[in-house]
Amino acid sequence: MASNWSLCGVCDNRHISNPSEVWCSECEEGLCGDCKEHHGVSKGTKHHETVSIVDYKKLPTEILQIAQMCDKHNSKYEFFCKKHDCVCCKCCLKYHKSYKGVTDINKVTKNVKTSNAFHEIDQSLLEAVVNIKRISSNREENLTSLANQKREIEEEIQQTRTKINNHLDKLQNDLMKELMATEQNESSKIRKLLTTLKQKEEKVAKYQTNLANINKFASELHTFLSIKHIQNDMAIEDKFIQSLFKSDTTDQVNISCTINKSLQQITASIQKFGEINVSSELCKMSIQIQKHKQAQLKVALPTRNIDNQEITDRVQKVEDMNVSSTRCDLAIKKQNDRQPQIMVTLPTRNINKLTLKIQKCFNTGLSEIRGCSLLPDRRMVFSCYQQKEIKVFKSGGTSDFEIKTIDRTFDVAFIDNDSIASTSAESDKINIIDIRNRKLKKPIQVNSGNYGIVYKDGNLICCSRKNGLNMISLKDESMFNIHNIELPPNAYVTTFADKLIYTKGNNNSVICCDYHGYILWTFRDTSVLIYPRGISVDNGGNVFVVGYATHNVVVISADGQRCRQLVSRRTAGLIDPTVLHYDQRTNTLLVATSKGDAFLYHVT
Known part of the structure; x- marks a missing residue:
């Protein structure tokens, strides 16, 4: 491409600055209105194709930078060698003249825009865009599903934790109620005995008072008869006191608590709250491939799952969530017919x-x-x-x-x-x-x-x-x-x-x-x-x-x-x-x- 395609190349050589209106790719220069007319009727250039400068500007830079001249000999490309799949100038021809596949480049480029090769490239580009969009959409859906699964797992973990907490709270409350009932029952027995002993103490104190008064004021006969009466009553009280020692009513009562071994050993028996399991399920995603429009590509999509069991009768039934994850390397291999196949490599040891x-x-x-x-x-x-x-x-x-x-x-x-x-x-x-x-x-x-x-x-x-x-x-x-x-x-x-x-x-x-x-x-x-x-x-x-x-x-x-x-x-x-x-x-x-x-x- 000329260094300044905005100016007419012919006029520029004559030191005249005229804006170019069209571009000739073969001459590799722009042409103004006057030069364009002369270029179109001149015997050597009348068959050259031109394009307006406005349209020429629309071509990508990388296309414009493609050289149309041989960089070795600075000569125009005039031939195409099918054997080496390359364009040649006249000087290059001596290296390819022994091959039968050398053709005039004009024959090769004639109707190239309507050729099958151009159509196939156009279709391949369209297919690539469609496939990229489909795969991107599929991966975005997977991202969304992963986020949803993460949220569900978090809820499940929290629910499991809540069940554990509720279960432990219930066990604690039941034990506290049992503790209170046991303490009240044993205390009631002791208080009942204390009431009886209080009555016995008052009765004995009354005997002591009576005995003192008898000693002071009663006659000898009254004293003798009273002693006999008191002795009989005291024999009954002594028998009652002795019976207390023979029974378990005077045993020291203690209450204690033996914590469930499952609770004591929970730190040893349950090392993890759970583990995340990554699995793969096959999904069918169709991609377009030239000559095989509906070739099916099986792609492994990762999903997550947590395995857990509810807590019921025993504390240790908070189960570890089982892990089985296998990493695989996934590669798509295209054969000569361009039909994709899946190559899966698993890290197993035979x-x-x-x-x-x-x-x-x-x-x-x-x-x-x-x-x-x-x-x-x-x-x-x-x-x-x-x-x-x-x-x-x-x-x-x-x-x-x-x-x-x-x-x-x-x-x-x-x-x-x-x-x-x-x-x-x-x-x-x-x-x-x-x-x-x-x-x-x-x-x-x-x-x-x-x-x-x-x-x-x-x-x-x-x-x-x-x-x-x-x-x-x-x-x-x-x-x-x-x-x-x-x-x-x-x-x-x-x-x-x-x-x-x-x-x-x-x-x-x-x-x-x-x-x-x-x-x-x-x-x-x-x-x-x-x-x-x-x-x-x-x-x-x-x-x-x-x-x-x-x-x-x-x-x-x-x-x-x-x-x-x-x-x-x-x-x-x-x-x-x-x-x-x-x-x-x-x-x-x-x-x-x-x-x-x-x-x-x-x-x-």
Whole structure:
């Protein structure tokens, strides 16, 4: 485009300033009225197309800036090469003359505005506008629905809180009424006795007065007869007083209150008011695509849902709202026919693709290892039942330190950078051990011995010998029973999200339940797993468990439906494995045997 399209180019070359009326794209200059007439009849330019300057101004800047001259040779474009899809000047032609697809550019540009290519581009632009508006409208509707769902969830949360408050208020009022009635009843009994005693006291006082008067004024006969009468009456009063001591009427009456354990343990049993669940439901939104006008595009729209149950008879029935969220990457793939397809990628971990690479194998020198754990600094902790000690090894497999004479230690669980917890099947306490100062930090008193243990969110979850799965708060050491069942010796437990998974070696099963004790699934397959003991989970919820009698390590899918043997006696020389621990931070698996052998694997 000329630098000054407002002036006539021909006149400007003659140093005359005349405003241009039309623009010639081929000459790339404006023309005034006189020059326009000459341009229109001149033999060399009469076939040039011109456009008025007013209309020319309407063209976008990026269109006006498209060069119509070859930037290499400063020559006019005269040819089009179909092979290279480019325009050429005469000088460029020598690079393309060997190709048959070189055409005069006038033939290519003839009727281009009415060509199919122009029409297709025009249609594509229209379709793009329509599709963008439809998608924008759909997303705006989703925003509105999210806002409405948020408001509904807030109302539901508030209603739940109100129900809880009302229920607790009712329980409190009932207890206060019971307290008042009890106090009034017991006080009434005491006041009634006090009234009787007052009457007895007045009667005895009267006898005292009469006896004094008799002593002063009565004759000997009257005195003798009066004494007999008073003695008979006092015998009755003495009998009454003695009867009071023989009955419970003189017992010290106290009133006290035992607060419901569910209320006392509510901070331990209910860790969250609820959780927000993000789910997706498929919707059909039609978009226009050239040649396939009504291709259907399925788009996942996020919705939110809260799962909750009403409070009825028991306080602990304020249920956690269950979470199941899966993030997916959504991509639209266009094939050659331009029909869109949906490509969905879910972050799942297929147990059939898991591979274990041995990193280290060493003997700990311990016997009857019942627990193991990997620390953040890659050190390894083992608990030895037979030798009553906990031993820590460096990442290289050499001994770091040991703590002895605690108890017959069973399982261990890492709590934080300074502490681990240790159970004992023969002691009614859980020991908290300071691994930095290498000493016993404190014992937590419980109601029975314990087998397996796992740490989660400030709580310890244990396999109790007495009443199944218990949760102990490290904050106040309160205890809450999650699942009151009979567990066999050597039962272990682990946790993932809102689920607990534990082993029952006596019936060769691995069981998954929620934090209310409801069974979600049970795995049992004696062809691959006999006498399961130590158990752990990876980042995707896949369950790793040792088979003590089958001498192997098995992985079970997160839904409990599939399994696969990873390590066996034949492939790795694994004999009598007892425990394992999966470190989710490093994808490392530690396996230990009753003979003291330790195997460290990297899982991919």
